Amino acid sequence: MARPSGSDAGVTGPRVRAAAERLFARHGYAAVSMRMIAAEVGIGAGALYHYTPDKQTLLAGLMREHLDDLLAAWGKADPGTDPVARLDAFARFHIRFHIDRPDAVFIAYMELRSLEPETFAGIEALRRRYETVPEGILRDGVAAGVMAVADVKLASMALIAMLTGVNTWYRDGGRLDRDAVEGIYADMARGMVGVERVST
Amino acid sequence: MARPSGSDAGVTGPRVRAAAERLFARHGYAAVSMRMIAAEVGIGAGALYHYTPDKQTLLAGLMREHLDDLLAAWGKADPGTDPVARLDAFARFHIRFHIDRPDAVFIAYMELRSLEPETFAGIEALRRRYETVPEGILRDGVAAGVMAVADVKLASMALIAMLTGVNTWYRDGGRLDRDAVEGIYADMARGMVGVERVST
């Protein structure tokens, strides 16, 4: 039995966030109006303010949620074994997680400038925490003598940039599937940080 | 002798473009008003329309100019010798060129979505042409047997993403100077595409 109209039982909130995510990613935060978001959801603009106190909070919420998910997901995906295996896992995890959420990724990386200072600081701290993941892996790898990098911090930034770059061109149904892409990038990641090649 | 006021002899046009570049990079195209640009230059908003027919054209001009400069500069920097030397030159060139123009780079990469379709196509073609540079180098390197990549196109995209990523953290006067950064990245680039290490 269909329930009486008006009792959507908490589905509108998520729909508002989903619409905002899509539109912010597509057009940019500043270019999206609250009326556009409301129209996408199918409600009036005034009704949006039952789900967010303002536009800025809506954006910050999307970013925080994305980064929290990212950190939590790596916590589960981290094999916690030797550095080379962790590097491989990290490369594959990062690509998989990012190509599954192109909109959230784009917003989290590009709309930092749209945040007010205090909000920015909190989000930036989460980003920074994620950057320490590859740093730890590389530091361990260098210490164990199985990796060779001139600078752990630079190599970590280079690795993240390389992996995140997949989002600029990857499309489902393209020439290579996810697994192939992950494998090729994991390979390049190993070469980048000086892991000795297995087959040469 | 100072010339009579009002005869700035074509300096206002460049100042308009410079102000727009700075502001678009800082706040995003959509968040910047023509009034803000005019205020930065020190003229009224109406006077801007002597230098650009509209805001969109102003943006597209900045992007086109940046990409034209990039392609021309590589044309002069390309040593045109063996693939390994060209890879090294490309990595160093790309980093140097990009960290010297952080605003233009940010705009060219991030405001593509702010362009109307026809304008977008022209800009995108220039970007695509630049991507063929590392593709050619890697193809030659693989053919010559001095590089080993699973996929030339992916490796090119990975290389560009890695190098462009320097712009997200590099600041003049930081821990490492330009030349050191270039050297470290050129090293990682070699490892990434399977060039045999000299010192091991």
Added chain:
DNA sequence: GTCTATACACTGATAGAC
């Protein structure tokens, strides 16, 4: 070449009816 004045649409956010 720059100014002021102006057009008219749209902005984020609020108030109060239902």
Added chain:
DNA sequence: GTCTATCAGTGTATAGAC
């Protein structure tokens, strides 16, 4: 929980004086 109506402010772009 959603609606309509509304606020004060700002958006791009143009017209015409100087």
